[in-house]
Amino acid sequence: MNPAISKGGRRSLWGFFWLLVLFLYAPIVILIIFSFNDSELVSFPWLGFTTRWYHEFLANGTILAALRTSLFVASITAVIATALAIPASIALVRRRFFGKGLVSGLLLAPLVIPLVVMGISLLILFNAIGIPLSPYTAAIGHVVIALPFAILTMVPRLERIPAALEEASRDLGASAMTTFRLITFPLLSPALISAALISFTISFDELVISSFVLGEEVTFPVYLYSQLRLPERLPSVIAVAVVVLVMSVIVVVASEVGRFVSERRLESRTGMSADELGSLSAGKG
Amino acid sequence: MSDVTPAISIRGISKRFGDVVAVDDLTIDIREGEFITLLGPSGCGKTTTMRIVAGFEDPDAGQILLRGDDVVGVPPNKRHVNMCFQHYALFPHMDVQQNIEYGLKLKKVPKDERQRQVADMLGIVRLEGYEHRRPGQLSGGQQQRIALARALVNEPAALLLDEPLGALDVKLRKQMQLELKRIQNELKTTFVYVTHDQEEALSMSDRIAVMNLGVIEHLGSPRDVYERPATPFVADFVGVLNAADLIVSSVESGRALMTVNERDRVIAPSEGLDVAAGSSVLAAVRPERIDIAKGAVDAGEGSRLSGTVAQIVYLGTLMQFHVDTSTDRRFIVHQLSSDASDAIDEGDEVTLTWPVEDTSILRVGA
Numbered sequence: 100m101n102p103a104i105s106k107g108g109r110r111s112l113w114g115f116f117w118l119l120v121l122f123l124y125a126p127i128v129i130l131i132i133f134s135f136n137d138s139e140l141v142s143f144p145w146l147g148f149t150t151r152w153y154h155e156f157l158a159n160g161t162i163l164a165a166l167r168t169s170l171f172v173a174s175i176t177a178v179i180a181t182a183l184a185i186p187a188s189i190a191l192v193r194r195r196f197f198g199k200g201l202v203s204g205l206l207l208a209p210l211v212i213p214l215v216v217m218g219i220s221l222l223i224l225f226n227a228i229g230i231p232l233s234p235y236t237a238a239i240g241h242v243v244i245a246l247p248f249a250i251l252t253m254v255p256r257l258e259r260i261p262a263a264l265e266e267a268s269r270d271l272g273a274s275a276m277t278t279f280r281l282i283t284f285p286l287l288s289p290a291l292i293s294a295a296l297i298s299f300t301i302s303f304d305e306l307v308i309s310s311f312v313l314g315e316e317v318t319f320p321v322y323l324y325s326q327l328r329l330p331e332r333l334p335s336v337i338a339v340a341v342v343v344l345v346m347s348v349i350v351v352v353a354s355e356v357g358r359f360v361s362e363r364r365l366e367s368r369t370g371m372s373a374d375e376l377g378s379l380s381a382g383k384g
Numbered sequence: 385m386s387d388v389t390p391a392i393s394i395r396g397i398s399k400r401f402g403d404v405v406a407v408d409d410l411t412i413d414i415r416e417g418e419f420i421t422l423l424g425p426s427g428c429g430k431t432t433t434m435r436i437v438a439g440f441e442d443p444d445a446g447q448i449l450l451r452g453d454d455v456v457g458v459p460p461n462k463r464h465v466n467m468c469f470q471h472y473a474l475f476p477h478m479d480v481q482q483n484i485e486y487g488l489k490l491k492k493v494p495k496d497e498r499q500r501q502v503a504d505m506l507g508i509v510r511l512e513g514y515e516h517r518r519p520g521q522l523s524g525g526q527q528q529r530i531a532l533a534r535a536l537v538n539e540p541a542a543l544l545l546d547e548p549l550g551a552l553d554v555k556l557r558k559q560m561q562l563e564l565k566r567i568q569n570e571l572k573t574t575f576v577y578v579t580h581d582q583e584e585a586l587s588m589s590d591r592i593a594v595m596n597l598g599v600i601e602h603l604g605s606p607r608d609v610y611e612r613p614a615t616p617f618v619a620d621f622v623g624v625l626n627a628a629d630l631i632v633s634s635v636e637s638g639r640a641l642m643t644v645n646e647r648d649r650v651i652a653p654s655e656g657l658d659v660a661a662g663s664s665v666l667a668a669v670r671p672e673r674i675d676i677a678k679g680a681v682d683a684g685e686g687s688r689l690s691g692t693v694a695q696i697v698y699l700g701t702l703m704q705f706h707v708d709t710s711t712d713r714r715f716i717v718h719q720l721s722s723d724a725s726d727a728i729d730e731g732d733e734v735t736l737t738w739p740v741e742d743t744s745i746l747r748v749g750a
Contacts (some may be wrong), residue, residue, distance in 0.1 A: 263473035266440055269460040270467045271487035271538065281486075285477050 127344065134341045139331055152338035162339055165322035169303055172234045172318055176241040176302035177295040183242070184249035184294055185287075191250070192257040193265075207247045217243065218311035225312060232314030240308040245298035252297055256290035257283075291359045296354045300347065319343065390436060390450045391416045391542050391574040392465075397446030398598075399432055403621065406432040407443070408598035414542065414576060419568050421577040421585040424595035425621065430578045433595075434544050436574070439463045451541050466535035467544040471551055472527045474519035480506075480530055481515040487538040505533040508567060525556045532567065540576040546677055561588055582622045586610060594618045610670075617744040619668050627668040627746065628711040633663050639740060642667060647680070648710045650687045652743035659748055666747040671718040673742040676705055681735040687743055689736045691715065696730055707734060 137149035156162050190196070191203055209217065221240045222232075230236060260283065284290040284291075306320040313321060323340065326332045390413040399407040414491055415421050422430040435441045435449055439460030448455050455463050466487070474483050484505055485498045493501070506512050510530035514620040519527055528548060548564075549557045565588050568575050579585055585592050586606040594609060594617075595603045602614035613619035616627065628643035630650055640654035642665070650667050659665060669687070680690065691709035698704075703725045705717040717736060719725045728734060 219501045261471065261473060263471060264475060266460070267441075267467070267469055267473040267475075267534075268486070270438060270465075271534070272461045272490040273486075274459075274461055277490070282475060 130337055130344075131341050134338045136334070139334065147286070153342075154336040154340075155335040156204045158341045159335065162319075162322065162335070165317050166339070166343075168234055168316045169319040172238045172241060172309075173299045173302040174240040175235070176245055177299040179238070179242045180249045180298040181291055182247040183246055184253050185291070185335045187246075188250050188253040188257050189283075192254055193262060206250055209244050210247045214244070214307035218308040219286055222311045223251060232312050234313065234316055234318070235319065236312045236314065237309050238302070240312050241298075241302035241305055244305070244308065245301045248297050249294035252294040253287065253290045256287060260286045288381075292354060296350065300351070303347075339348065388416065390414055390449070391418075391451060391619070392576070393447075393452075394433070394437065395447040395448035395449065397433070397436060397443040397448065399429075399436060399441060399443050405435070405598050408629070409446070410598065410600060411446075412593060412600060414574060415576055417572045418590045419575045419577065419588060421589040421592045422591050422595055423579060423582060423622070425580055428595040429598040430580075430595050431546060434467075434546055434576065434578050437542075438465060438467050438544055464541045465544055466538050466540040468528075468531050468535050468548045469544065470547045472519075472531040472548075474527055474530055474534070476519055479516050479518055480511075480522075483519065483530060484534045484537055486534065491538075501537055502533075505537045508536070508570065509533045509563075524552050525560060528552065528560060529563075532564075536567070536571060536573065540573065542576055545575060545577045547579055548577075549581075551581075555614060557584075562587060586622070592622075593622060596621070605693040612744065613668075613746065616666055616668075619744065619746050624671050624716055625665055625668050626671060626674075626713065626715040628709075628713045630665055630667050632659050632661055632663045632665060632709065637661055640665070640745065644689065644710050648689045650711075650742045650743055651685070652687075652745050653741055654745065657745055657748060659745065663748055665745045665749075668744050668746050669715075669738055669742055671716045674715070674736050674738045674744065675718045676707070676717045676719055676725070676728065677737070678732055678736050679735065680733075683739060684737075684740045686737055687744070689715070691732055691734060691736060692726060693730050693732050696728070705734075707736060711738065 110324065132145075134152055135148050136145055137147040137151065173238070187206055191199070191206075196202075217240065221236070221243075224234050225232060264282055264286070265278050268282045269275070304320055305318075306324060309318050309321050310324070317325070319339070323336055326336050392414040394410060394414070395413045396409050396411050397407055398405070399410050407428075410429070410433060419540045422433060424430050432441060436443050439455070439458060439462075443456060446456075449466060475486070478486070480618070481499075481502055484502045485493075487497045488501060490546055503512070504516065506514060509532055511526060511529055511533075514526070514530075519530065522530065526664075531548070532543075545564075549560050552560060561584060564575070570648075577585075577588065586609075589606055591603065592606055592609045593600045594613075596617050602618040609618060610622055613622060619625045619627070628650070630644070632640045633643040634641045635654055638653060640652050640657075640659050640663075642652070643652045644650065652665075652667055681688075689709045689711060691707040693705055694708050694714065695706040696703060697706070698721075699718075701721060703719050703721050705719065705725075705728065707715045707717060709715050715736060
């Protein structure tokens with residue numbers, strides 16, 4: 100506890116914190132509540148508990164098709180963005196070359212380009228070179244915006260893998276490729292998993308670019324958005340939203356737990372020897 | 385010159401990084417089976433030289449011959465040298481066995497042969513039974529031994545060691561110095577050792593190459609480098625040094641006399657040096673060669689300087705005296721602790737004396 104903060108100050112800080120939590124999560128809680136409300140109208144009063152909307156969406160082929168398209172596009176995005184981020188981050192972290200700052204800026208620029216602009220540009224580009232719009236073109240757009248996140252996930256991890264490990268491997272007779280396979284890749288894998296999951300999530304709820312370059316088959320966010328005009332569809336759309344939400348929470352929590360565990364294992368192996376750790380904790384007391 | 389092919393022959397290599405010249409036309413032959421140390425301050429080019437030999441840097445000019453074959457442009461994995469890294473660089477996701485057999489596996493050595501060789505190597509570094517530990521479970525000294533085993537199991541033409549003891553504490557470092565020397569004697573492998581620690585270099589090496597600003601200033605045995613340093617830099621870097629700029633008063637039967645005042649003088653052997661009466665020289669003497677005594681003492685035929693004790697530092701077995709001498713330079717004197725040395729206090733007038741042959745003339749001319 101910080102002694103510089105008075106009792107009253109502490110109380111108002113806690114109050115502020117809970118207000119913030121409420122602000123962040125109240126909409127989601129309300130969403131979950133209404134998905135079980137036995138009413139066509141998404142509003143109070145509460146008319147009774149039902150799982151009707153869940154049954155309805157399971158019977159709705161369009162919703163399921165949209166979910167499938169989303170999963171498909173997100174999987175492609177995750178694989179391609181991660182695969183592209185590996186050489187990009189290795190170049191940024193390990194290599195010295197002319198114009199490195201420029202290259203890094205170009206790779207990360209999609210972070211700050213408005214999605215609408217990106218969507219229109221991609222649409223014009225695909226039309227100009229005659230590529231028909233499809234879930235694949237949407238995936239290309241998603242790769243563009245997911246790549247900076249994938250790179251930014253991998254760069255810090257790579258920076259913490261000493262270059263000397265790769266040099267030692269070369270020194271012991273391994274080629275550059277073998278070194279990547281036996282040393283860099285295994286040590287980088289926690290970051291690879293994170294990068295893939297982040298890319299997946301970004302693609303999965305991307306609406307703007309998808310709505311420009313998606314063609315006939317719609318993704319889940321695009322479908323959701325289009326249904327807002329039809330109030331009678333809303334309750335079952337909300338039910339799907341809840342299912343998707345729960346699934347994402349499970350995926351994210353599982354991946355974070357997995358990453359934490361593997362990081363901890365690596366940490367205990369690379370970082371410090373037992374006596375160094377001992378002297379550190381002794382110093383803390 | 386012998387007609388035996390050197391283990392490593394470095395011929396006229398140069399390397400610059402931008403405007404900085406790291407290695408400047410460096411030439412040295414490293415003999416088969418010797419323990420040679422590249423010694424110098426950080427930035428002197430010693431590590432760059434080693435990395436060029438290992439293949440991690442390409443020289444801008446010059447040749448590297450490994451047992452007679454030019455290896456410039458050959459990637460590190462195709463060179464028959466191995467390296468021990470400063471922070472060991474053990475693979476954290478592999479156990480000790482997997483670390484040591486890494487090179488053998490790449491060479492497709494069969495499994496039972498690998499296991500036998502790993503066990504042998506663990507015996508040599510005295511870590512029998514550690515096959516299945518992870519690097520993170522080992523102490524710094526143990527990790528160092530595993531790194532050594534991992535390199536030596538490949539039977540390299542030379543082992544390159546880049547400040548391998550730098551991360552260890554003082555006591556462990558001394559122990560590992562002896563250990564390294566023992567292993568080198570046992571295996572007769574050529575060791576090329578890089579360090580900035582002159583004590584480490586003196587205690588382990590067969591030969592020392594003292595480097596500064598990308599060139600070798602002195603190549604010789606530890607005794608040679610310490611006692612007959614070729615340049616002022618070498619003298620200063622290898623151990624503490626007292627040096628004073630003096631004018632030669634006369635040269636007679638191989639001895640130069642430098643008179644400081646009516647009582648004080650420095651006498652040095654001058655054979656092979658281009659000195660005459662009137663030459664300005666830099667004369668030097670090691671702290672442990674000087675005798676210190678209270679009051680005015682006769683020096684016989686050797687050097688003699690009077691001065692005032694400015695500071696006394698107790699170093700356990702040694703006493704260190706800082707003496708402001710009549711040469712205007714402060715001299716450092718090391719003396720074994722004894723009743724005589726105990727009798728001297730700060731502020732006392734003292735006389736420093738040392739024999740003729742302990743003075744070296746490091747430089748003639750300004």
